Amino acid sequence: MNTTSELKKVTTRRIIEMKAAKDKITALTAYDYLIARLCDRAGIDIILVGDSVGNVFQGHDTTLPVTLDEMIYHTKAVQKGVKRAMIVVDMPFMSYQTNIDEAFRNAGRIMKETEAGAVKIEGGELFAKTVAKLTANGIPVMGHIGLTPQAIHRFGGYQPRGKDKEEAEQLLKDAKALEDAGAFSIVIEKIPAKLAKQITESVNIPTIGIGGGKYVDGQILVVYDMLGLIEEFNPRFVRRYLNLSDDIYKAFSKYVSDIKAGDFPSDKESY
Numbered sequence: 639m640n641t642t643s644e645l646k647k648v649t650t651r652r653i654i655e656m657k658a659a660k661d662k663i664t665a666l667t668a669y670d671y672l673i674a675r676l677c678d679r680a681g682i683d684i685i686l687v688g689d690s691v692g693n694v695f696q697g698h699d700t701t702l703p704v705t706l707d708e709m710i711y712h713t714k715a716v717q718k719g720v721k722r723a724m725i726v727v728d729m730p731f732m733s734y735q736t737n738i739d740e741a742f743r744n745a746g747r748i749m750k751e752t753e754a755g756a757v758k759i760e761g762g763e764l765f766a767k768t769v770a771k772l773t774a775n776g777i778p779v780m781g782h783i784g785l786t787p788q789a790i791h792r793f794g795g796y797q798p799r800g801k802d803k804e805e806a807e808q809l810l811k812d813a814k815a816l817e818d819a820g821a822f823s824i825v826i827e828k829i830p831a832k833l834a835k836q837i838t839e840s841v842n843i844p845t846i847g848i849g850g851g852k853y854v855d856g857q858i859l860v861v862y863d864m865l866g867l868i869e870e871f872n873p874r875f876v877r878r879y880l881n882l883s884d885d886i887y888k889a890f891s892k893y894v895s896d897i898k899a900g901d902f903p904s905d906k907e908s909y
């Protein structure tokens with residue numbers, strides 16, 4: 639548990655300083671009040687309200703159906719549980735791609751209605767002007783390159799990215815373009831560890847890896863993946879810290895059998 643003196647709010651400045659200090663940045667996703675509260679108490683630096691909410695909360699196959707209103711709804715719940723961590727909110731598919739002004743308006747809505755600390759945008763060089771507009775107007779931006787799930791139909795699957803020379807070079811350019819546009823950090827997803835290291839060494843802003851190996855400035859995982867809540871999703875980059883789906887299944891089954899057997903509620907559990 640954090641003591642009060644440790645509860646100084648994490649800011650973009652702090653996140654950038656952590657890279658220089660070689661202090662690893664810790665990040666997890668959260669979509670609700672209770673999980674966010676636990677992340678915060680455990681000392682997680684960044685809580686991402688990810689559009690992975692579409693997969694792990696809403697049950698969609700991709701993140702594409704997630705709306706801006708849904709992101710705002712989840713972030714308001716997360717916000718209630720957080721005192722220290724920086725909250726970053728994913729801008730969902732089609733909330734920033736059409737034009738810079740729309741991206742600005744939508745990012746502004748997120749900041750105004752949720753009091754989050756930053757937004758996240760998938761893409762590099764292609765969205766550099768959008769990132770520049772947002773940051774110039776006081777909206778911190780986290781970039782996201784590599785396997786960007788909103789581009790899943792273009793990629794045609796969830797295979798690692800940046801494995802050929804051309805794509806690796808583009809990813810290096812993307813990271814530089816994001817830094818030059820004012821992004822305060824970059825998520826790099828599912829690329830070779832060697833390339834992630836090269837990207838990390840080529841920019842002054844922190845890189846936060848998911849499936850990017852250890853030579854990055856921080857790590858992020860989807861919270862339900864690391865809690866072992868999703869049995870059928872088992873990529874190499876996820877370390878399961880719990881097997882929650884087993885425990886929950888057992889608890890639910892026991893509840894059913896206790897009721898059927900007349901064991902629940904007991905006299906002690908009655909008035």
Ligand code: KIV
Nearest residue numbers: 667688689690825860
């Ligand atoms: O939406 C999400 O959870 C993400 C992480 C995988 C980085 O973007």
